[in-house]
Amino acid sequence: xxxxxxxxxxxxxxxxxxxxxxxxxxxxDDSGCLLCHKYPKMGRIDENGVKRSYYVMPGVFGxxxxxNVPCTDCHNYIKQLPHKPVKTxxxxxxxxxxxxxxxxxxxxxxxxVYDKYKGSVHGREKIEQGLxxxxxxxxxxxxxxxxxxxxxxxxxxxxxxxxxxxxxxxxVTNWYKHTSRRIREVKRTPEEIVQLCSxxxxxxxxxxxxxxxxxxxxxxxxxxxxxxxxxxxxxxxGKVTKYGFTKAANCLDxxxxxxxxxxxxHDIRASRDPESPMHSSNKVETxxxxxxxxxxxxxxxxxxxxxxxxxxxxxxxANIIYSWVGDIVLVLLISMALIETIGRRRDGVSWSLRxxxxxxxxxxxxxxxxx
Amino acid sequence: xxxxxxxxxxxxxxxxxxxxxxxxxxxxxxxIDRLPDSRVNLYKNVVSNPIGDLPRYSIHIRIQHMLTFVTxxxxxxxxxxxxxxxxxxxxxxxxxxxxxxxxxxxxxxLASVMIFGMxxxxxxxxxxxxxxxxxxxxELQRSIIPVLKDVRDFKMDMLYFAGxxxxxxxxxxxxxxxxxxxxxxxxxxxxxxxxxSSFIFPEFWAAILPTSMASYFQxxxxxxxxxxxxxxLLVIAFWHWYNVHLAPGRFPMQWTFLTGKITREHQIEEHFxxxxxxxxxxxxxxxxxxxxLDARELATDSIEGLETVEETP
Numbered sequence: 262x263x264x265x266x267x268x269x270x271x272x273x274x275x276x277x278x279x280x281x282x283x284x285x286x287x288x289x290d291d292s293g294c295l296l297c298h299k300y301p302k303m304g305r306i307d308e309n310g311v312k313r314s315y316y317v318m319p320g321v322f323g324x325x326x327x328x329n330v331p332c333t334d335c336h337n338y339i340k341q342l343p344h345k346p347v348k349t350x351x352x353x354x355x356x357x358x359x360x361x362x363x364x365x366x367x368x369x370x371x372x373x374v375y376d377k378y379k380g381s382v383h384g385r386e387k388i389e390q391g392l393x394x395x396x397x398x399x400x401x402x403x404x405x406x407x408x409x410x411x412x413x414x415x416x417x418x419x420x421x422x423x424x425x426x427x428x429x430x431x432x433v434t435n436w437y438k439h440t441s442r443r444i445r446e447v448k449r450t451p452e453e454i455v456q457l458c459s460x461x462x463x464x465x466x467x468x469x470x471x472x473x474x475x476x477x478x479x480x481x482x483x484x485x486x487x488x489x490x491x492x493x494x495x496x497x498x499g500k501v502t503k504y505g506f507t508k509a510a511n512c513l514d515x516x517x518x519x520x521x522x523x524x525x526x527h528d529i530r531a532s533r534d535p536e537s538p539m540h541s542s543n544k545v546e547t548x549x550x551x552x553x554x555x556x557x558x559x560x561x562x563x564x565x566x567x568x569x570x571x572x573x574x575x576x577x578x579a580n581i582i583y584s585w586v587g588d589i590v591l592v593l594l595i596s597m598a599l600i601e602t603i604g605r606r607r608d609g610v611s612w613s614l615r616x617x618x619x620x621x622x623x624x625x626x627x628x629x630x631x632x
Numbered sequence: 633x634x635x636x637x638x639x640x641x642x643x644x645x646x647x648x649x650x651x652x653x654x655x656x657x658x659x660x661x662x663x664i665d666r667l668p669d670s671r672v673n674l675y676k677n678v679v680s681n682p683i684g685d686l687p688r689y690s691i692h693i694r695i696q697h698m699l700t701f702v703t704x705x706x707x708x709x710x711x712x713x714x715x716x717x718x719x720x721x722x723x724x725x726x727x728x729x730x731x732x733x734x735x736x737x738x739x740x741x742l743a744s745v746m747i748f749g750m751x752x753x754x755x756x757x758x759x760x761x762x763x764x765x766x767x768x769x770x771e772l773q774r775s776i777i778p779v780l781k782d783v784r785d786f787k788m789d790m791l792y793f794a795g796x797x798x799x800x801x802x803x804x805x806x807x808x809x810x811x812x813x814x815x816x817x818x819x820x821x822x823x824x825x826x827x828x829s830s831f832i833f834p835e836f837w838a839a840i841l842p843t844s845m846a847s848y849f850q851x852x853x854x855x856x857x858x859x860x861x862x863x864x865l866l867v868i869a870f871w872h873w874y875n876v877h878l879a880p881g882r883f884p885m886q887w888t889f890l891t892g893k894i895t896r897e898h899q900i901e902e903h904f905x906x907x908x909x910x911x912x913x914x915x916x917x918x919x920x921x922x923x924x925l926d927a928r929e930l931a932t933d934s935i936e937g938l939e940t941v942e943e944t945p
Contacts, residue, residue: 494717494718497831500714500715500717501714501732501736503717504714504717504723504726504731504732505731505732506732506733506736552834552835553835554835554836554839555835555838556835556838556839557843558838558839558841558843558846558847559834559835559838559839559846561838561843561846561847562834562838562846562847562850563847563850563851566851566854568855573851575848575851576851576855579851579852579855580855583855583856583859584859587859587862587863587866590863590867591863591866591867591870594867594870594871595870595871597809597871598870598871598874598875598879600790600793600794601793601879602879602880603793604792604793604794604795605793605879605880605881606880607795608672609676610880610881611880611881612880612881612883613883614680614682616679617678617679617680617681618676618677618678618679618680618897619680619880619881619897620675620676620677620881620897626795626798627670627672627798627799628670628672628673628676629676630676630677631676631677631928631930
């Protein structure tokens with residue numbers, strides 16, 4: 262009896278172990294990182310009192326785009342276990358030694374897009390002090406995305422068709438996930454793009470910090486730097502985008518060069534930079550992406566309009582005049598309606614028709630209706 | 633009633649234009665003589681049909697008004713949530729018509745209908761005016777064109793409302809309020825069309841304007857479209873609807889925009905000169921007045937006289 266109980270318990274434990282191994286087997290842990298990082302409580306409270314978790318959820322990481330990259334390819338500063346305190350962390354231009362780029366045969370790396378980003382107005386090192394630390398690093402915008410979040414399982418019909426020749430269902434499934442995620446439009450929606458840029462560009466303290474530093478250093482900032490988001494929100498592009506319309510220009514449509522969208526969104530430049538699509542020499546061409554008949558005059562129209570005095574005094578005063586005229590007209594007309602009501606009421610008019618006349622009230626001014 | 637010089641002229645002109653024969657002419661003059669001296673006495677005692685007694689607007693004008701007001705309200709409904717996006721009502725209001733993808737189509741389509749209404753009106757007015765000129769029946773003061781008399785009418789009317797005069801001025805088919813409203817709407821329409829076109833065809837406007845002006849023009853249009861729309865909506869809500877729905881004597885509504893007819897008491901009170909023309913043009917109106925005057929004694933200015941009048945059966 263006791264023997265059987267032991268057998269059953271061992272079997273259950275074995276099953277549990279299987280389930281566990283099934284969970285972790287979704288990515289390779291050659292270096293044994295999960296020995297420690299599998300524990301949910303793994304973490305510490307840092308010098309600033311911030312709680313930091315070092316827990317890696319194997320099941321989640323195993324379904325992300327980086328699941329085939331061994332930990333030490335990115336965390337290449339880890340040479341021994343247990344490792345020393347981490348100083349800089351992962352840099353996104355690291356070369357993966359385990360994954361080859363099938364097109365070039367070289368080690369896979371994000372360095373081409375990383376270099377583009379470093380040359381842009383947003384470029385910074387991973388660890389920065391001072392003003393540059395306000396700039397976005399790769400992970401400010403890019404998380405480690407999960408495969409098609411809207412599609413838990415690839416369509417059976419397609420996989421069925423693939424396995425007719427490719428035989429291995431798991432291979433086909435992974436291949437499908439890898440490819441379909443990249444073929445699909447994985448851009449953020451225009452609304453999300455505006456929100457993403459706004460995270461920093463509408464942060465008052467950040468903007469003030471940069472304006473102050475620029476004026477102290479005698480550095481030039483963009484004319485709309487401090488009002489970029491609120492003025493965009495006031496424009497037609499901004500308003501309809503906020504309503505979820507997808508064909509109006511968002512930040513990246515004008516501020517990133519056109520030829521390769523996915524590369525050039527990393528290469529945002531100040532509009533005074535001749536390489537910027539917003540530079541006066543490139544503006545017309547940029548407008549023509551959507552407004553095909555745009556000319557020099559058109560490029561002068563302000564895509565970031567405001568009625569602020571410092572930004573556009575003409576519009577500021579025009580707005581004041583408009584508001585005053587509107588208010589005065591309304592006050593005059595409503596006063597006229599009031600005085601009319603009082604005057605005619607005094608003469609005996611009423612709100613309803615009685616025996617074919619509205620004038621059946623007694624008048625304090627002239628003759629009454631004869632009944 | 634002894635007519636003022638102005639009113640006599642209107643009656644004379646009308647009789648000449650309508651080629652009234654001698655008998656009719658005498659009848660009209662006699663009838664006017666029989667009228668009570670005070671217009672107040674007349675419009676307080678006539679019997680009116682609430683849906684209207686006397687012709688005022690042709691079917692074309694009524695269709696044009698219908699086109700204007702249906703498109704205007706729908707344009708405002710679809711446009712305001714975009715202009716005033718940051719207000720709490722904006723998003724639900726926009727969702728009510730199916731979101732931005734639908735509302736922008738509605739807005740542009742109805743803008744075209746509104747422009748069609750305007751063109752229809754201009755063509756119709758031009759045609760009827762030409763025709764009236766050709767048959768010799770055109771009278772400037774009977775049209776919507778503002779004349780100096782309107783300023784005088786406005787002053788007199790204000791004095792009446794303030795209690796300084798005992799009756800309203802003798803006003804024509806279109807009184808000063810209607811002229812203000814008509815030209816305000818015409819101007820507003822034009823502003824909305826030009827500014828709206830500068831949103832849908834910004835390249836066109838930038839191309840035809842000089843470089844120094846293109847940007848200022850666009851900014852002006854960006855301001856004008858919502859400001860003008862809001863002003864128009866508030867004027868309609870607080871003034872036009874007051875005039876045609878809420879004012880005493882007009883409540884709950886004037887049926888003119890549907891039936892094309894105005895009530896007798898309203899015509900005499902606010903458009904007396906036009907009422908005199910009605911007397912010339914419509915024998916049945918003269919017959920009505922004869923009956924009224926036969927049945928009830930309205931004449932004389934003496935207040936004592938009025939008190940002795942017996943009740944009519």
